[in-house]
Amino acid sequence: MAWITEHPPRTVDLDSCVTCGLCLPMCPTFRLTGDETASPRGRLAAITAVADGRLTVDERFDEITSFCLQCRACETACPSMLPYGEVIESARAEAVAQVPHPDQRLRRFALGRALAGPVTMRVATLGAAAMQRIGALEALPVVGGATAGLRPLPVPLPSARGGAWGPRDADRVTLFTGCVADTWFTGIHTATVEVLLAAGYRVEAPEDQTCCGALASHSGFGDDAARMARSNIASLTGDDPIVVNVAGCGAHLKAYGRYGDDGGDLAARTKDVTEIVAEAIESGRLPMMSPAGERVAVQDPCHLEHGQRISREPRILLEAAGYEVVEADPGGLCCGAAGLYQVDHPDTAEELGREKADKVAATGTTLVASANAGCEMQLRRYLDDGYEVLHPVEIYARALRRGGTGPAPSP
Numbered sequence: 001m002a003w004i005t006e007h008p009p010r011t012v013d014l015d016s017c018v019t020c021g022l023c024l025p026m027c028p029t030f031r032l033t034g035d036e037t038a039s040p041r042g043r044l045a046a047i048t049a050v051a052d053g054r055l056t057v058d059e060r061f062d063e064i065t066s067f068c069l070q071c072r073a074c075e076t077a078c079p080s081m082l083p084y085g086e087v088i089e090s091a092r093a094e095a096v097a098q099v100p101h102p103d104q105r106l107r108r109f110a111l112g113r114a115l116a117g118p119v120t121m122r123v124a125t126l127g128a129a130a131m132q133r134i135g136a137l138e139a140l141p142v143v144g145g146a147t148a149g150l151r152p153l154p155v156p157l158p159s160a161r162g163g164a165w166g167p168r169d170a171d172r173v174t175l176f177t178g179c180v181a182d183t184w185f186t187g188i189h190t191a192t193v194e195v196l197l198a199a200g201y202r203v204e205a206p207e208d209q210t211c212c213g214a215l216a217s218h219s220g221f222g223d224d225a226a227r228m229a230r231s232n233i234a235s236l237t238g239d240d241p242i243v244v245n246v247a248g249c250g251a252h253l254k255a256y257g258r259y260g261d262d263g264g265d266l267a268a269r270t271k272d273v274t275e276i277v278a279e280a281i282e283s284g285r286l287p288m289m290s291p292a293g294e295r296v297a298v299q300d301p302c303h304l305e306h307g308q309r310i311s312r313e314p315r316i317l318l319e320a321a322g323y324e325v326v327e328a329d330p331g332g333l334c335c336g337a338a339g340l341y342q343v344d345h346p347d348t349a350e351e352l353g354r355e356k357a358d359k360v361a362a363t364g365t366t367l368v369a370s371a372n373a374g375c376e377m378q379l380r381r382y383l384d385d386g387y388e389v390l391h392p393v394e395i396y397a398r399a400l401r402r403g404g405t406g407p408a409p410s411p
């Protein structure tokens with residue numbers, strides 16, 4: 001049996017691989033193993049073999065495709081502009097549909113249902129906060145590994161959903177609140193709102209938006225991801241920019257064109273927060289702070305650098321905040337966070353995480369900027385306690401506050 005899902009890998013994409021191998025040096029799993037089947041070209045060959053009827057979707061196919069981090073570094077290197085991210089997501093959906101996995105139902109519930117429900121998320125987060133306070137969260141099987149490096153969870157839980165800030169007649173932007181970002185990373189939302197208000201925007205966060213669907217899509221639950229996308233398309237109407245402060249969510253929202261014209265419109269409105277803030281700094285809507293003689297190490301999340309081709313903007317924020325920017329790992333490999341990757345491939349995730357943390361430590365600076373929640377957790381997991389890992393917008397907001405523009409409003 002070849003493909004059975006509604007949206008299998010497209011032949012036109014598979015045919016665009018000219019097997020040049022330029023993607024191989026960029027691929028973390030190939031660099032670690034030297035194995036062709038752990039490279040983008042090797043994985044595409046396996047997917048093409050199934051499409052041609054020479055192989056079936058079996059345990060080996062599942063292994064080959066699940067070992068991919070979906071970091072999309074190969075896309076940046078590819079001269080054929082092969083949309084590898086979409087191809088591998090479709091391939092994972094086929095593997096999930098055809099190869100039984102013991103915890104499939106649980107994963108599907110967690111990624112396809114629980115993340116999409118604000119009530120489930122809040123109940124789970126309250127439980128996690130209680131466990132975190134008594135130091136028991138990291139000891140839990142599976143959950144402990146997935147939540148290592150998490151910020152201290154605040155209780156009661158704040159939420160930006162349903163919020164509106166700033167004058168009604170100002171230029172409006174929509175804040176995408178996300179699922180775990182809304183309950184686990186509220187400091188990033190607070191800083192985002194604060195900076196956008198200072199830039200003169202009105203910020204609104206519609207109540208009925210939901211998880212972007214990236215984790216479900218990366219894990220092969222394409223139907224659940226499509227349901228979440230349709231819900232967001234119905235909720236995030238209008239023509240104002242949609243501001244996202246988690247690189248993984250932003251990359252996924254920018255790929256909503258796969259869900260039709262309305263999805264394409266939403267994708268075109270989506271901006272990473274560093275894009276809109278950098279634009280405001282460059283146009284003079286936001287100030288440049290004078291250099292304070294402090295340094296910050298910048299890490300490039302894959303879903304910002306490769307998924308959205310954004311690398312200049314976070315540096316603009318950090319320099320405008322008065323910092324000297326130090327490159328942590330230019331042109332480097334994925335940090336190994338990658339959603340549930342550390343649950344499925346803990347050794348590889350750890351090897352990549354330690355490698356990235358060592359590169360950050362080698363810069364000699366203890367303040368680190370990362371624009372993706374998963375990378376932030378991975379860095380904290382492998383750095384000593386003396387490091388502070390924040391989103392670039394939090395670092396800019398902090399400098400703005402020190403510059404005398406007043407305290408952060410609470411969402």
Ligand code: SF4
Pocket residue numbers: 026027028029030038039040043067068069070071072073074075084
């Ligand atoms: S997405 Fe990343 S891990 Fe997967 S094949 Fe491409 S470069 Fe390698």
Ligand code: SF4
Pocket residue numbers: 016017018019020021022023024040041044074077078079080081082
């Ligand atoms: S760089 Fe692109 S065309 Fe070349 S082998 Fe890799 S995926 Fe194929």
